Amino acid sequence: METVIVDAGPLVAYLKKDDADHPWAVEQFKRFRVPLHTCDAVLSEAFFLLQQTRNGARQLLALLERGIVVPSFALATELPAVGQLMRRYEDVPMALADARLVRMAELASQSTVFTLDSDFRIYRKDRRQIIPLIYPE
16 A cells, blocks of 8 residues: 655645645645655644644644544654765755655655655655655646
8 A cells, every 4th residue: 555645835825725726735645545654744744834723723724533534654763864865965055854754754665755845756765766746847
């Protein structure tokens, strides 16, 4: 079974009706089996970006409470690999949340990253493998 790893952008677009990518995000969410996996850095970013969106934080919290989105990454055990990724892509530069998502993709061999961030077209898992993406055309 494929694991879908979700970034902050699609979460925000899904919950923010006036976001330019909202219709696309809604269509994508209809296609997924739950749960969608993420990390706490992505959730912190999404909660921050939804501060000015009416009920945005409440709706994101509901996705977590209902098990639709699940934080499933422990930085403490994966810090060496995450640090190595950040150093490899320091010219991009790679955010901590992005490094964690790439590491999640490395750990889940049958995974796809659901993102709006074009940097994921540059990133590679296991040094050379293209990361399968769900990304707007």
